[in-house]
Amino acid sequence: MLKMICLTVALGAAMGSTARAADLDFDGRHARAETAAEGGYRLHAPQGEVRVSAQPMRSETGSVLFDALFGLAQQEMDADRVEAIRDPAFNHGKPVPCACFQTGERWPYVWTRDVSFAADLALSRLDPVRTRQSLQFKLSTARDGHTPGLFVAQDTGSGGSWPISSDRVVWFLAARGLLDDAAFADQVWQALQATLAQDREAVFDARIGLYRGETSFLDWREQTYPDWTREDVRFIGESFALSTNVLHYEALRLAEQLAGQRGDARATTYGQWADALARQIDARFWREEAGQYMSYIGEAAHPVPYAKYDLLALSLGVLADVFPADRARRALANYPAVAGGSPVVWPQEAQQPIYHNRGIWPFVSAYSLRAARRLDDAPRIAMEIESLMRGTALAGSNMENYEMRTLAVHVDEGVLSGPVVNSPRQLWSVAGYLSMVLEGVFGVEDDGRIAPKLPVSLVPTLFGEHDRIRLDDGRQQYVLVRPKQLAGELLVAGDIQRDGSTTTVQLVPLHATGATPSPAILRPSAVFAPATPAAPVPRETTAGWQMTVPAGHVLWRDGQTLTPTRGVATIARDGASHCLSLTRREGTLESLHSPMTCIGPQPxxxxxxxxxxxxxxxxxxxxxxxxxxxxxxxxxxxxxxxxxxxxxxxxxxxxxxxxxxxxxxxxxxxxxxxxxxxxxxxxxxxxxxxxxxxxxxxxxxxxxxxxxxxxxxxxxxxxxxxxxxxxxxxxxx
The missing domain is CATH 2.60.120.260 (Galactose-binding domain-like)
Structure with missing residues (x-):
């Protein structure tokens, strides 16, 4: 059982009050900010003072802490700008010239998924030249002497990388925001053709209609997959992950777009592939009894539904519009939250250390915020904004990840201590924070539109006693004006006035005719999944195969449940082979699947x-x-x-x-x-x-x-x- 932590955040606790608006208290820790000389700030975090110098972009709100943390994110983004990168596994640790963004303070290299998600969140709009160069570093020709084309590199990974890990197509999610450069757009088109063709041949399963491979970002096997994958990743390479399939869908849509612009007949094919993939994503990953989209399902031989859910996959699916609207709203509202915010996976594994398991990752929270804005989910919008602020303020940096309940950068629990790996100024965390300010609060979209969706619950924090807040991005100023009377859950854009470089938005309550209000965010009492059972052991008899199914267990055959009679299941001989596995259920939670046992002829x-x-x-x-x-x-x-x-x-x-x-x-x-x-x-x-x-x-x-x-x-x-x-x-x- 999870003991819920009393939330004592004091970010302007009462409507209209600015008392202690620069302070934050959470889990017995305190952070505060104050203005400093020459437009800077001083952040007083639990581990010490952090000085934030004046930055190109500036917010002016009722919370000095909010404004200081926005400056800190820019300062850390600048610190991640480098002229050379290095990693012990490349070039013998010597610098590799690259005017790029490095991944973080402790990760001074460029990794495909990290830079791609960071670019999509914020970097493409804030520094397109350096972002483009970072992405180009991950493009490659072949050196085998006979394979033509330009490919996106899948970084080192599970079982020897691609095609066990197959989410390299996330690169195209980032590239789509940088196509105003004609030479780069041509590179993107070349990379799309070669990479998509290779993936279609190697990882697409025509019978299932999905792409195989590991979940995107969740790449530490036993943290999210069954523990038996620790020394056997074959299953991971054969399973189907929601996040990775959504990324393939987005890449296919981009290929359809670029092919159409070039008059290439393959535009129709890419579009048909994307349409078919969207249908299969919705059909195969939805689990009605949970009201959720599963993180992954089993291999084609045994496509079992796995009771594991992940926030990045769900958010990406919402943003790609591959889910029906009613299911999208239901799934996001049903996704659990705890004291610190939204954990990246659900449920947790009791015997795994803190990392993805029991972890909050700011870049994923930023994608959840985007998805919540898409669905007008005011409670989730407010929670993700607060979670991002708390984590950064208490750590004094945009860390890679946090323990989910306390937002601590490390919790000592013996062999379960963690987060196991962490880094300050992690690039995608920095980008996630910047995205939260630009889009999540001020509503400034990549295409220049301004569409704020501000929870009424955050008005005391962000406005204090003021009637307006301001964002200056160095070129334009955006002013949000609060309504005189607050109503409902969400404030959106009403009247918009433009005067030179200043855009002033009058906020008004959202009146969604006929819309179903989002349920309150689920805060569960139980967080740990039951332990994964051992593999089933059927015994061969004259009637076929029989096995005892223990109480509280579910037997799966070829991806379907098999109902036992008085605790005994019988599988008749039919000349074919069949694959079996077990899960364990406790209340509303279900374990991951056991290893698979196959019966029948196997020459x-x-x-x-x-x-x-x-x-x-x-x-x-x-x-x-x-x-x-x-x-x-x-x-x-x-x-x-x-x-x-x-x-x-x-x-x-x-x-x-x-x-x-x-x-x-x-x-x-x-x-x-x-x-x-x-x-x-x-x-x-x-x-x-x-x-x-x-x-x-x-x-x-x-x-x-x-x-x-x-x-x-x-x-x-x-x-x-x-x-x-x-x-x-x-x-x-």
Whole structure:
């Protein structure tokens, strides 16, 4: 049970009062700000004083603390501007020239997803030249001698990176805001064509209609995936993540746009792919009983719904308009909050340390704020603004992450202590804070529109005794005027007057005719999911397979629940293979799934690259390789082995399927592929594929194999396993 912390934030506690408007109290800690000479501020945080010099942009509100923290975000953005970057795993730690944004004080490099989310939040509008250069650093040609095109680099990651991690398309989310530069727009178009084609071949599952791969940003396996993925990431590469699929959708929409501008006939294809993907995202990730979109679902062979939800995925889906409006409102309103704000995942895992688990990440809070603004969700808007302010004020910096209840940068709990990794002036946190001020409070959009949506509950904090607040962005001034009488939950733009460089907006209450008010944010009493069960152990009998299903457990077969009779489930023989797993339920919370156990025929063919086989019956068969990939640790690298399994049967067209063998801990199974097999002699071979080590970008990589020593795309294969697929098996919709 979570003991809720009494919130004692004093940011102008009473309507119309400016008492202690510069002060903040939370969780027994205190922060305050005061003005200083020459337009600067002094922030008094628990760990000491932080001096903030005058900045190009300035806010003038009823809260000195708010104004000081806006200056601090700009100061930290400037500190993240560098002329060279470095990382021990690249160029042997020596500086690499790049007029870029570095990722943070403790992360002096450029990483694809970090810079992309930061660019999308704020950097593209505030420093387009340096942002563009940062993004260009992540573009690469191939060095394998035969693969044409320009690609976005997937950074080192789980199991040897792409295609286990496949969210590199987040790069296009950032690039779409920088297309006014013609040369860069052409690079974006070239990168879209090559990257999307490669992803369509390697990670798109036509039967499911989704892209495979790890959740975006949530890339520490057992923090959010079942604990058994700690040493086997194969499942992660075969599962389907909501966030990553939304990012693919956004990339397809951008490709449709740019192809249309160029008169390229592929615009229609990209648009059709995006339309179909949006339909599958809504159909496959929605879980009605939870009123939520799931963070990920299981592999095609066993597409189980996972009772894990993540705020970034939900927010990105809302912003991409891939959810029906009623479901979008319901899902965001149902997403839980705790004392510190909105945790990035729900529910939490009791045996995992604090990082993504039990964590609040400011950049995700900023995306949640954007989504809440899209849906006119006043309680969530207010909570995210307050959460961002509290975290920064108490830490004295825009930190990478915080413990969810206390907003502490570190909590000592023995082996569960954390956040495990943290950094001051983290770039996407800085960008998230700037986005909160520019959009979240003043309503200044990227396209120049001004559309404030200010919760009435924040008026005492932001206005104090004043009737107006002001933002000067160095070129334009924006003035918000409060109404004389406050009503409702949300203030929006009424009359807008423009006088030279000054835009004055009269705020008025939102009167949403026929709209359903957003429910209050859910503050749960229970936060930890039940422990994940062990794999099911069915026993073979004359009737088929039987297994006891313990009380409080749910048995899943091929992604569907199987109801036991008096606690015993029976699976009859039908000539096909079936995959089973268990979950445990406690109240409204459900565990992650157990490892999978597959039953039924599973012929094994020994060999490493060539196999001869005749199927006993025609139909659909699933194939996996038994292999060992010792070319890197389970959590990083660029040498996931990507191959093509080729099937050639007598009198039949050739069938080709991508197959992945990520870094392993000993021998394990590869990802699965499926073929339509006739009852004829067939030859199965293994052809070469493409992995991230083939990109020129990684020629300076020295943190593992496949870098400076050359391209490496190998694994030791010992056998091929085949399983017949039931004719009636259809992945869950």
């Amino acid at each position: 094994v063919l020994a060999g490493d690259r060539h196999w001869q086989w005749t199927a006993p019956t025609a139909g659909r068969w699933r194939a996996r390789l038994r292999y060992d990939n010792p070319n890197g640790p389970i959590n990083t690298g660029v040498t996931a082995a990507v191959k093509t399994l080729v099937l050639q049967c007598e009198g039949q067209p050739e069938q080709r399927r991508p197959i992945v063998m990520p870094h392993s801990v000993g021998e394990q199974d590869s990802t699965a592929v499926e073929f339509e097999l006739p009852a004829r002699a067939c030859r199965i071979t293994l052809d070469e594929g493409f992995n991230m080590s083939a990109l020129t970008h990684f020629a300076q990589y020295n943190g593992g194999k496949g870098g400076s020593e050359g391209v490496l795309n190998q694994a030791r294969v010992s056998a091929l396993t085949l399983m017949p697929v039931a004719a009636s098996t259809e992945p869950r919709r």
